Amino acid sequence: MSEWFAMGGHGLYIWGSYFVTALFMVVEVVLVMRRRRSVVLRLGRMIRMKDSEVSG
Amino acid sequence: MFNLFKYSSPASFYPLAGRLAVGFGIASAILLVIGLYMSFFVAPTDYKQGEGYRIMFIHVPAAWMSMWIYVVMACFAAAGMIWNTRLSSMMASSLAPTGAMFTFIALWTGALWGKPMWGAWWVWDARLTSELILLFLYVGFMALESAIDDPRRAARASGLLALVGVINVPIIYYSVQWWNTLHQGSSIKVVDGGIESSMSEIMLWTLLVMTFACWFYAVAVSLSRVRSTILERESGTAWVKTLLKGEQA
Amino acid sequence: MDKALLEIKELECVRGDKQLFSALSFSLEAGSLLHVHGPNGSGKTTLLRAIAGLVLPENGEICWNGESTEQQQDDFNRELLYLGHHYGLKFELTGYENLKVFANLSGSDISEQEVEAALTRFGLAHCVELSVKVLSQGQKRRVALARLLLQRAKLWILDEPFVALDTAAVALLLGVIKGHVAAGGMVILTTHQEVAMDAGQLQHLYLGETEPR
């Protein structure tokens, strides 16, 4: 098994590539989702506040 | 044709984008699992490079994506400038971060591949250099967009830049290639050629699967990014209001 | 071309996420003056800039002699003189040089005497050879206003033209505006100062939520 991970001496390079790629993709997805959540929250609050201003 | 125009309005595109993003996301995940399995367990060890060549299965898709996304982005920007459709410029700006990410990944994996193969992290080769410049073009696009406060102005300015950039991309590509062949022997090309000729059928298929996984990933991510942008820019309209009220409740 | 006509049709302007005005329509004939009122931030400057073609409206159209100004920007610009909050002067040049450049660019060919006469009329005779940079606020403003006498534009758009002027200069400018309107010109202006305006056909436009007081 560990031999497989060593990848014939190229393990560091291969795993370095795959790991960084995975990291970037995960981070990008998380960032996109977080942005979406914050946008929905912020705009929702804004719209609610405007509504209460009009009615109240 | 009629349908296309219907979906070019943000209000009707928003839900469609949501459904498409989920679809492409799932497809990308499935292809990614298959592709990773193939790249590590199915594809044979290369007779010349040993295991090291397995970096190819992300390097090459990332490199292809980096260039393809720029072209798509410029097309959206052009459509946005010509027909003044808001949605196009939003798509352009939401493609850019993903494109920049793939460019960086291509550079990173290339460097990690280069060390064992050429003994150097970096050489000033034509392909490498023009990829680096592509990263600068992406960063310039994003920097300009984020430097302008007003979103509509930002979209128009960065769209113009994307257009100018896309004229420049082939010029850069050929100039760098020519510049390089003038000075340096083609030692690197030989290695490349070696890989290509030795590429077995199964390697080619793995590469293809991984490429489509990356492509679908890019589509999914930029579609969900554009959804946030649509909400922000259309926050004054009635449909966003009703939509958000529904989501809060 | 007999009578010039400016028509604003269903204009809407948005800044950021704020709609400043929408469905704004009016028209302006030769020989009339439009005074745009409104509290700070109500969108007067934005409206004036939109008419001049410096701001892209969200919706609506601006027509000059029946044709949209976008289609005939050059022709419209020839008839237009816009003076905004900024002076639009090169501070390193003298007042004379500044006026000369504008006269040249607007295509009218104007003699030295005319430029000098305009400067003198605005009380700047003693500082023609000074660069605009060292002039006082009011003097800078006067240099910018001297363009009114030189360029033969039909439509004047003046954003707070009375700012920084002393009482003598305010009276002078009022006279110039009245003369222009009487000669069949058109003027659109805003001002927060109380200035007695009664030139030609006087129209009023109120922007903002507050009603005229």
Place this chain on the structure above:
Amino acid sequence: MDKALLEIKELECVRGDKQLFSALSFSLEAGSLLHVHGPNGSGKTTLLRAIAGLVLPENGEICWNGESTEQQQDDFNRELLYLGHHYGLKFELTGYENLKVFANLSGSDISEQEVEAALTRFGLAHCVELSVKVLSQGQKRRVALARLLLQRAKLWILDEPFVALDTAAVALLLGVIKGHVAAGGMVILTTHQEVAMDAGQLQHLYLGETEPR
């Protein structure tokens, strides 16, 4: 320290080859307002900047509580608030952030509520989160003026503070000035607009060749 006192002694200012004023002397006590009059280019701005220490006078002295301001620039600055033609605001920051920075730097420690109250008082409640750059002229001016409410300066030097303000804001600012003078502050201001001023001890100073009309 009982009563603050500003004394101008034999002041002379020269710009280029032009002597703006010379042998100008006056003094200003706590609770009084000085209105500097004069046509465009008569040297009002120059005088105000000289008092604030931003222009080096050719001759003469400015004394604060009996001592030359040059000798005690830091102490004098603590008592001084100068608002000129420029707004002195960072356009990229919001109004709130701008005020906060000035309050911090002037050494007075001011709570968020106070800053918000000042902005609200000047009718800017709805645009606290906008960067100053996108505000209208009048709104920018209001942000700058909100500093008057926050910094506890004794001497206010205001160069044409009413410019770009709508009528409501002019009335508001007048009230603020009167309040400051009544509470023992000192104000020096210039304006070309006709504003009804009758605060504390009202003094007038006429610059320029023309006599008061």
Place this chain on the structure above:
Amino acid sequence: MLSTLRCIVMRDLTLAMRHRSDVLTTVFFFIIVVSLFPLGVGPDAALLKEMAAGVVWVAALLASMLSLTRLFADDYNDGTLEQLMLVPQPLSLIVLGKVLAHWIISGLPLVLMSPLLGLQFGLEGDELIMLMVTLLIGTPVLSLLGAIGAALTLGLRGGGVLVSLLVLPLYIPVLIFGAGAVTASAAGMGADGHLSLMGAILLLALVLAPWASAAALRISVE
């Protein structure tokens, strides 16, 4: 048409002459940057000669770029730019006039100065002439492309650095062919190919850049 162009060029030249130091500073910046390299790299003559064309060209790029920020910024800040946009002439013509003036002020002096710097690095005869010729064709392209960047970044904070980020990648082909031509001629190979490519780039830029800059200006002034 021509009188408008002349009026704009003369106006900008007059403004530059009002501060004669302007013209000099670009040249001096060029000279200083070129002179920094021997200090940083060390005084090895062969190494320096090999670097010469590259260093001179990079310095020219930077000098031209540095003066770019000023191209529209002054006019923008004092409101003259919006007045120029209201002039009854095509905006791209006015842009062309301003670019021309910019080149005369900050490009031409570099061309005239370059042989001297080449000499310092040990270049000779043909190489010097080639350096001058490439700069003569190349610097107008720098001004033209730079105008796009300057127009796009107008009124933005940190415009100076941002403009370089946008513009330097666009400059790369000019740099490669410019420096390449000198090196090729030094190696005894013909540089005709390089030169005709640069000419083509110049033509392309001359046609497209004023138009793109004008579009960018309209966006920025809004």
Place this chain on the structure above:
Amino acid sequence: MLSTLRCIVMRDLTLAMRHRSDVLTTVFFFIIVVSLFPLGVGPDAALLKEMAAGVVWVAALLASMLSLTRLFADDYNDGTLEQLMLVPQPLSLIVLGKVLAHWIISGLPLVLMSPLLGLQFGLEGDELIMLMVTLLIGTPVLSLLGAIGAALTLGLRGGGVLVSLLVLPLYIPVLIFGAGAVTASAAGMGADGHLSLMGAILLLALVLAPWASAAALRISVE
């Protein structure tokens, strides 16, 4: 004292963060300039390795200098600077705060970025560390000295180029010792002498520059 310093530094950092791209652009400028050289000089690895320290240092100089123009200019144009001068605190303290912020924004990122660029040019191990250390000591000096130039050229037209003219000569000692240290360590010689000289320059600049810049500001704002 300290609270004033903190307030100024925080204010400038907030301003920079408002446009996060500001910070990035300086770094990218640095990267781009360094990458231009191989394009100009050609891709010969040995030649490039020999140039490396010089090129990186010159690029750092230029990047730091380019962002200098902004140091006081924004504050000057909108009138904030005259307000800062009226603050009841020594002006040199305020200058120090602004310089500190400038270094954090535009110096520190260069230091952190330099090893990567060194790698591209084929530097290794010790040389990379030495490159970083010299930049760490050197870049604050660049910001400090640069502040004097920025203050002197404030409000002058073409300040961008003029400032480089004033400041680059002042930078030369830092450049020589900085690039020299890297070359020395690459050649296997000790670089201690270089480093301690750079430390001395840093101390001197830290004491004198804020004071000199404050004096220059008073002259410029008049």
